[in-house]
Amino acid sequence: MTTTRPFSKSAIAFAAVGVLGLGLLSPVAADALRAGAGPVAATHPSSLVVRTDAGKVRGDSRTGYDEWLGISYAADPSGANRWKPPQPVAKWSGVRNATAFANRCAQNSGWDPGYEKTITSEDCLALNVYAPDKAKANAPVVVWIHGGGNTGGAGQDTDPRKFVDQTGAVVVTINYRLGALGFLNLPQLQTENKNGPGNYGLLDQQAALRWVHTNISQFGGNPKNVTIAGQSAGASAVCDELASPTAKGLFTHAVIVSGGCSLQTAAAGQTQSATFVKTVGCDTASDVLACLRAKPAAELLAAQKTAGISPSVGGTAFPLNPQTAVQTGNFNRVPVMLGQTNSERGLFTFQNYDYLGTPMTAAVYEQQVRATYGANADKVLAEYPLSAYKTPGEAWTAVQNGSTSYTRRQLFTALSRYVPTYAYEFAENDTPHFTSIYRLQQKSTTARDFPFGGAIHVDDLGYIWDYLGQTLPYDDDQLELSRQMITYWGDFAASGDPNGARTPNWPTYKPATGALMSLKACDTDPASNKAPAACSKVSDGFAAEHDLTFWASLPTS
Known part of the structure; x- marks a missing residue:
């Protein structure tokens, strides 16, 4: 059962430490400056065919709004890409249909409608864009991070049509890796890449925000006016992104709905992960990662039922517990609505x-x-x-x-x-x-x-x-x-x-x-x-x- 741990009253009194105040650019912003690239000025799409940086997509027209569903923002994270930071999606020629949701990310069954059976798909890093059909250029953008305890849910759970119709905003809903596939934290993974262990799912969210930064203008949205919002585990993810140096500049406002601000320590994450590795039967393998990457998703999900994995602090992307970050002012300072x-x-x-x-x-x-x-x-x-x-x-x-x-x-x-x-x-x-x-x-x-x-x-x-x-x-x-x-x-x-x-x-x-x-x-x-x-x-x-x-x-x- 989820329990709450109040902030230390003495910790709240810590003086602010302004590491994020040094003006460090996120990798996205830095890469854009080096390449001379950046988002194009926003215009409302004149047709349902829209060009993204990877290729053209064709959406659907609905009553009062247009939608583009299942757009890949990162490569398939299965196979050799398991437990690696999100990789760039391959470019395509021609026009891809964006008229159906992508796979939900792998997860065990639950009581929510549509989740009655175990889902084993891993090729799931996709997002959905909804824009009012009479949108003006440079519309505000809301990126929604779904909840589900970091083990369930998908972007498609949220249908924002009434929000889009009433506000004129562009809404983006996203999928991200969950459970052990999203948050495993092992020393062997740290050796492969110092960023990723303990927080692949959170890095997926940043990759989606980078996609928005680069492409949302083509859908009528303003990349300089992006609100990240989430509920429950998604709300906690919003706070994680507030505390992440590599998310700096990717959003301008934040909404935290029924969520807290805390990541477990890397040590706690590694203890959880070691138990998971033993449960799945890879603890005695000569190459633990090769053993894990060869396991079917169904076996990993079965092990998760008794050996759960939660996100943890780690790498340059998540160097601080968000609880410490907000107590000390060491976070991306944007207006916040929460409750x-x-x-x-x-x-x-x-x-x-x-x-x-x-x-x-x-x-x-x-x-x-x-x-x-x-x-x-x-x-x-x-x-x-x-x-x-x-x-x-x-x-x-x-x-x-x-x-x-x-x-x-x-x-x-x-x-x-x-x-x-x-x-x-x-x-x-x-x-x-x-x-x-x-x-x-x-x-x-x-x-x-x-x-x-x-x-x-x-x-x-x-x-x-x-x-x-x-x-x-x-x-x-x-x-x-x-x-x-x-x-x-x-x-x-x-x-x-x-x-x-x-x-x-x-x-x-x-x-x-x-x-x-x-x-x-x-x-x-x-x-x-x-x-x-x-x-x-x-x-x-x-x-x-x-x-x-x-x-x-x-x-x-």
Whole structure:
């Protein structure tokens, strides 16, 4: 189960160290200067055939927008390219169809629609471009990094048509390597290439951003106005890219949706990877890498089920833990919009217990608290006694919501010291839950009756774009909230400031007040003849809602 570890309060007080302030160019920018190359001035494409730096692609016309799907931004990373930084895609002649999604990257099955079976494809490094059919030249660009715990998901999970139509922005969704194929960290790999071990999937994201820098003008987008955004693991990836020297200059704004800022150490990554190598049966091979590269993807995915791999610090691309980077100001300083749902952890209580048919018991509750909070466990158990909740699961959700929210507030605070920071909480408690849970609730009493405790992890995504191929049954007030949220996001993508006409003012985050934007719909009585509306407003209740005074009182190591 994913757990949260609050920032050290003493670490947040470290003085800023301005390594990134030296003006070092990313490899992309440096190569472009040396070659005298650069993005062409943006124009809206006059046809569905668009020239990229590797060759021409033909897209499709939809109602109100055009799309180009499955465009390769890097070479096939299988075979000899396994566990190597992304390689350049081979140029082609003629016109390639870009009318169907590329393969999803290799991953085990899951509960999301479309992921019922294991996916073993590795030739997956592709992206999708969506542009309004009446776009003006130099439109803002949003590059979306999908979530999925760094082990699942794909760019095609996100359908941004309503966002594109309302904002006029160009949206790019991407695939990147996942799990062991994306994040293996071994000394042998370090010998091959100092960049890559522990973070191939993150390097894939940078390769996609370089593709955008070079090519997006041909689709009507402005390469000098690129917002990177992501949710969950994708949000953490955004923070990783904020901390990466080699991502400098590739984006101008960042959106972090329900994610943190932390990479495990290289040593921890190598320990994980050694266990994986043993599980897959290559630990005694004379050439470990040759053994691993000869294994079918299905065997690697099977080993991943019991020996998971997470991203880790490493190389010149990711030299610092992003947590340290944001605490010290040692990151790519761009405006940031970030936030969470008001019951982030309700989903995980359900997923890890009730969904599996094993609801949390009182004994398991105490075990989890002690395992997660260590020396502070007795204080946590006293603050969140089982007698105050209907079930142990609800107590656990409350505990995890509190500690997660405390960590998020520390992130708000750390970023706000250096860049304009716009914090929010999605607080629409009556929302239909995101697609996978919504589908489960149609056939499962357990899912229907489970006390999620409010808006859960992923619930906010459907208000920005259609997620996982389904439009949810929002009421009219919620549709107004959706329009408002898209407006905020669109304004932020255009200028780095979510404020604009006809939306409540959203101030930058100030630690002294702790106020943030609370995003919610109204509850308009249909008989009142009043128009449906959003009821978002600036709120200073975040700390009280999540018991942050208690969490701040706990000693940290």
